[in-house]
Amino acid sequence: MSTDVDLLIVGAGPAGMAAAVTARSRGLTVLLLDENAGPGGQVHRGIEHRAAKDEQDADGAKLAAALRSSAVETRFRATLWAVEPGGKVFWSEEGAARSAVAGRILLCTGATERPLPIPGWTLPGVMTVGAAQIALKTAGLKPQGDVWIAGQGPLLWLYAKQAVEAGGRLAGIVDLSHGIPPAALRHLPRALMAPGYLLKGLAWQRRVKRAGVRVIHAEEIRAEGEGRLARIVVDGTEHAADLLLLHDGVVPNTQITRAIPGCAHDWDAVQACWKPRLDAWGNTTAEGVMVAGDGGGIGGARAAAHAGRLAALEAARALGRMTEDQRNAEAGTERLALNRQLAARPFLDALFPPRPVTAIPDETIICRCEEVTAGKVREAVTLGCLGSNQTKAFTRTGMGPCQGRVCGPVVHAVIAAARGVDPAQVDPFRTRFPTKPLTLGELAALAE
């Protein structure tokens, strides 16, 4: 098959932007697709249209500027929906399906929030911290009224800090983490290699507390209201609530890699998530398909940019534009920087383990699209369902419009806990292309 482009990159976050610029500078033709209106990804969302307020923003602005001044072909508001063997890629753009054949494909699809199903989380007025952050960054929507944040993880504190600095009001934070678990402490010395990370996290918490935001450490939370959220119940105590933002950390977005035949994934017990199996350069086990950034394992924005550049160099080698020695030489400082960025990860991962799913009551809905409860999934396990895919056939969980994007991690965890086995032994949802819905009409237009 002749190719239309050397390297096709999906996702214009830090990994995708850095990879695109590096690959182009090595003479590769590059096509960069992203669902959003401009570069930045989730972490640097809307970066070209807001002033850089901190170091992270400055990183993003620099990456975006480098991308804009490069000869990389960018397509925004473009949603990839299929990758076929042989490098053929399909996406939708302005209501029309398009395709191209690429020499290499680099997926920089980032992370997605791990859902935190609590009783009442499907009520209007309950949303995720990630969604609130998008609203804050793109539309300047600041929290007003009785806004509560519940859960755990670095992003929760980052959003709280951003919201407070933007002049938003928070009624309080319900911290569902369990302090510093002993297991985390043994990772602390290594984490100190990257002190910036830890100090930043502590600074976010301090900034939020200094703004007078109440922090409640709690075990249980329920959302209640008639037709919409009216109050939350925290360990038995009621608080009035207009908006509740939930967060339980992030996991790699593997929706695309899991749909690619021959692309192996491994269970990461520490981050409690599935990750595509990658070599040191970001090659997956599927020929010609690579992954860089949080989509290959949570490492944060800076690590993602380094991994993106490494993947770009490897793509140049694979396409015969540089020798192995050249690649290794150019990769030297990137790899050192990447390792330094990843040093704090084991500590952070141990600090914020996901909430145990045994805490999810039977009557709580975990698949929102098909309204399947945790109890229903547990019942399917007692009927002999061993994995996510059998449970899907039995209960329709994961069959709705989100195709398991949202509920996948929780369904998987509930099955593992109900069976009492290592989550690594429970298969995740098999995803199918199209990984994002397209219309029959759009697909029909591709028929020759």
Next chain:
Amino acid sequence: MNRAIVIGGGLHGLSTALHLARMPGWQVTVLERRHVGRHSSGVNAGGVRRLGRDLREIALSMVAWEMWSNISALVGDDCGFQPGGQVKVAENAAELGKLEARAAQVRALGWTHEEVVDQAEVRRLLPAIAPHVVGALVCHGDGSADPMRTVMAFRRAAQEAGATIIEGSGVTAIERSGAGTLRVVTEEGTHEAERVANCAGAWATRIARMAGEEIPCGVKASMMIVTERLPHFCTPTVGPTGRALSFKQTVAGTVVIGGGHQGLNDPERETSTVLFGNLAHAARIAAELFPCVKGARIMRTWTGTEARTPDEIPVIGESRTMPGLFHSFGYSGHGFQLSPAAGAAVAELIARGATNLPVAPFTQRRFDA
């Protein structure tokens, strides 16, 4: 007690096991390499269709239809069978002529289930059909069922009848023992039996080869689309005459689109892959026949691997190199409807050495010429 091994836990294997286990004196074990319904049995379109069958298949298909009409009596579950009819539409006068010729051919053989209808009647049956459709061939009483539910119902019924189902057990060899019985070897151990059924679908030629028999048969990987739920607009299962499509709306409101457009097949790795350039044709034909679905969002696409014989009708009959081994495979993408009757026929062949059910046309001898 006689022992029988059924190789393959798809619908044909389970049906064979069910019918045989209900016969007195038979102890039946099903060996399934992965899990029951893993390939085409679990992921097909669920068409319960007599309409448009190869003339050699009509008789067996009629027997199967009788069984479908009271499927609860056979397996204790209705399998989601909806007898909403099947309709083959003509998109121009030439196609309508073909359908009329076909109906005459079927009538000449004594069958009356296929009927040509005019444009007004097509509109009545299919209010959402595109205006260019001029007529159709209709089979009332046909319809569709839920494939996975059907597989599970046959599994349960077979087990209740006394059959043992072993999943995760792949066959590596078949040999004759000194005592004259057949030995089926798996990685976990060896099973000895008087009779063996080869219902291994896309992998059945491999089983035949283990018995020293070459039967010409390839594989296919038909692709399917399912859309989001739409308001009810279509009751029958619909296909065109001159192009490849099968189209139906489920009770849940989703639209299931197939028709035999081929994906990429890899029987060695037991996988198949959707090729969207090919699948786009199914989407285009669907949108041309039912303009109202053009804006419907696709939820999922998939493929399943199935055996395809050179003449696209199955192989049913005793092995010519290893007596006691009976083949039932090669249904070529339309074996779902036949499964209750084909299983009964194979069970009779195994238990009595003969059957009155109309399976004679399916002998592998037809490839000898």
